[in-house]
Amino acid sequence: MKCNALDVIVVLSEKYLVFSGRPNAGKSSIIREVVGLDVATGKRPGTTRCISKYPLNHGLVLVDMPGFGRMIGASKRLEDRINVRIIRFFEYNAQDIVLAVQVLDISTFLEVTWRLEKKGFTSVDVEMAQFLEKALGKFPLVAANKIDKADEEKIDANLKEFTHRISNGHPLAVGGYVFPVSAKTGEGLGAFKSAIHERLVAEGYRTPFKTQ
Numbered sequence: 001m002k003c004n005a006l007d008v009i010v011v012l013s014e015k016y017l018v019f020s021g022r023p024n025a026g027k028s029s030i031i032r033e034v035v036g037l038d039v040a041t042g043k044r045p046g047t048t049r050c051i052s053k054y055p056l057n058h059g060l061v062l063v064d065m066p067g068f069g070r071m072i073g074a075s076k077r078l079e080d081r082i083n084v085r086i087i088r089f090f091e092y093n094a095q096d097i098v099l100a101v102q103v104l105d106i107s108t109f110l111e112v113t114w115r116l117e118k119k120g121f122t123s124v125d126v127e128m129a130q131f132l133e134k135a136l137g138k139f140p141l142v143a144a145n146k147i148d149k150a151d152e153e154k155i156d157a158n159l160k161e162f163t164h165r166i167s168n169g170h171p172l173a174v175g176g177y178v179f180p181v182s183a184k185t186g187e188g189l190g191a192f193k194s195a196i197h198e199r200l201v202a203e204g205y206r207t208p209f210k211t212q
């Protein structure tokens with residue numbers, strides 16, 4: 001894997017719309033569906049391996065992040081290297097991130113969380129939302145993806161638990177930030193697009209996709 005070593009540094013003229021989340025959460029699929037960019041997606045975790053930048057308009061640059069956290073099939077060394085680059089990108093560029101979008105697979109959230117907790121780890125999805133809130137000073141917009149992969153009851157329970165956890169037990173604090181969606185069926189993407197649109201416009205940017 002050869003990525004541009006300079007991709008984490010500060011570029012003065014660039015402002016960012018960043019999509020991040022665990023490997024295979026559907027980040028690139030959401031970008032394809034929402035923004036219409038021809039980014040690579042794949043069945044196996046680790047499809048996007050570099051911090052991939054795509055210029056949009058008015059100096060706004062879309063960033064498709066590699067997956068953060070455990071990446072099945074990748075060496076620990078590669079995994080660590082990718083994770084460090086992601087954290088550095090957020091820390092170095094915090095001032096220039098107009099909007100951060102976190103994508104997670106909500107259909108398996110609780111199973112994965114319980115499995116991790118049994119081993120003494122906390123949920124990477126929860127840690128990432130809290131890290132972004134701290135680094136950027138506001139919650140990321142969350143695409144709770146893959147709602148087509150489980151029944152409504154399970155999705156609702158997972159959403160409830162996720163919002164409860166990222167808000168430290170105050171779910172109302174994340175109202176308007178978490179959007180259940182499916183990049184596969186398109187469900188929920190309208191509301192999610194509107195949320196991106198509103199935030200970009202509020203920051204003085206044009207939306208990089210058609211809103212209707």
Ligand SMILES: Nc1nc2c(ncn2[C@@H]2O[C@H](COP(=O)(O)OP(=O)(O)OP(=O)(O)O)[C@@H](O)[C@H]2O)c(=O)[nH]1
Nearest residue numbers: 024025026027028029041042046047048067183184
């Ligand atoms: N059922 C279902 N599958 C989805 C959905 N979104 C993405 N996928 C599938 O999930 C897999 C991973 O999608 P990607 O968009 O490549 O995920 P990613 O987060 O960019 O993955 P990495 O770049 O490897 O970190 C692909 O097989 C997608 O087709 C969804 O909403 N529902």
Ligand SMILES: [Mg+2]
Nearest residue numbers: 027028047048
């Ligand atoms: Mg990807």
